[in-house]
Amino acid sequence: MKEWLRKVMTGRYGVDQLSHALLILSIILMVLGAIFRVGILNNLAMIVLVLSYFRVFSKNINKRYQENMKFLNWWNPIKSKFYNFKNKIKQSKTHKFFKCPSCNKQLRVPRGKGKIKITCPNCHTKFEARS
Ligand SMILES: [Zn+2]
Known part of the structure; x- marks a missing residue:
C-alpha cells in the first residue's frame, strides 16, 4: 500500500498550505450548503475539492509552488492580524x-x-x- 502510494506520488507536487486551505474551504462550503440548504454551495464545494486534489497530484511543481507562495503572501498578514488580536485580548x-x-x-x-x-x-x- 505504501509502495503503491509512493509510486503514485513520485514527481507530483503533494500537499501544501494552499491545498489545505482549499480542503478546509470546501468543508466550510459543504457545511454552509447543508445548513442553509443551498445546492450551489455543494457544487462549489466539489469544485474547490477537485481543485485541491488537482494541485496535490499535479506534476507542474513550479507552478503549484508559485501559487502557494502567492497564497501565503495574501494569507500570512491576515493570520498575523488574527493572532495579534487574540494576543491583545489575552493581555488586556x-x-x-x-x-x-x-x-x-x-x-x-x-x-x-x-x-x-x-x-x-x-x-x-x-x-x-x-x-
Ligand atoms: Zn510613534
Missing part, C-alpha cells in the same frame, strides 16, 4: 494598548500605573495616557 487584563499619535504604532503598557508618560519606541514621540 494586565496591559493597556495605545496607538502612537504620530506614527500609529501599537504600544503596550502595564495597567494600573495611573497617568503615565509614554515614549514611542518607534518615533520617540512623548504623550500622556492613563494606564
Whole structure:
C-alpha cells in the first residue's frame, strides 16, 4: 500500500498550505450548503475539492509552488492580524494598548500605573495616557 502510494506520488507536487486551505474551504462550503440548504454551495464545494486534489497530484511543481507562495503572501498578514488580536485580548487584563499619535504604532503598557508618560519606541514621540 505504501509502495503503491509512493509510486503514485513520485514527481507530483503533494500537499501544501494552499491545498489545505482549499480542503478546509470546501468543508466550510459543504457545511454552509447543508445548513442553509443551498445546492450551489455543494457544487462549489466539489469544485474547490477537485481543485485541491488537482494541485496535490499535479506534476507542474513550479507552478503549484508559485501559487502557494502567492497564497501565503495574501494569507500570512491576515493570520498575523488574527493572532495579534487574540494576543491583545489575552493581555488586556494586565496591559493597556495605545496607538502612537504620530506614527500609529501599537504600544503596550502595564495597567494600573495611573497617568503615565509614554515614549514611542518607534518615533520617540512623548504623550500622556492613563494606564
Ligand atoms: Zn510613534
